[in-house]
């Protein structure tokens with residue numbers, strides 16, 4: 001049985017990157033709205049999914065995307081870079097978009113991450129309590145904290161502090 005019990009076969013892939021999750025959700029029968037702020041990523045995904053009639057690629061940011069009603073919202077390794085001053089409004093839009101019984105799966109940056117205070121672009125570090133507070137309208141399926149030294153995809157040393165969450169929106173929560 002699918003974890004998503006919303007009955008809404010629409011998914012959103014936020015900060016879709018090369019589109020791996022978009023591909024998976026499309027193959028699972030969802031109409032997928034995928035967006036990314038990076039122009040190259042947008043071009044790559046537009047090309048990759050040009051023959052997928054149920055995949056809609058947008059060049060948007062978390063803060064500007066118009067979130068349709070969805071059964072699944074995915075934000076893997078991307079909400080780290082949301083604009084922190086606008087994050088509560090952004091999260092409200094995401095949460096409202098997920099239909100009762102639908103699923104959020106995504107990652108949040110923790111406060112001990114090496115990038116938590118970087119100056120090269122916005123990051124949105126959150127405490128454990130702040131992440132938990134985002135999920136009050138949800139039943140948490142998995143909540144994993146990763147807090148360890150590692151390397152970036154470019155092989156540079158980095159401390160990773162990440163909360164990886166999967167949660168189901170409660171049927172009683174207003175949509």
Ligand SMILES: C[S@@+](CC[C@H](N)C(=O)[O-])C[C@H]1O[C@@H](n2cnc3c(N)ncnc32)[C@H](O)[C@@H]1O
Nearest residue numbers: 015016017036037038060061062076077078081
């Ligand atoms: C580490 S990649 C993850 C890509 C994909 N979600 C995955 O799991 O493979 C982060 C992505 O978030 C996108 N991104 C960063 N800031 C963003 C923003 N404000 N709005 C939308 N996408 C953003 C980046 O362009 C990048 O493609």
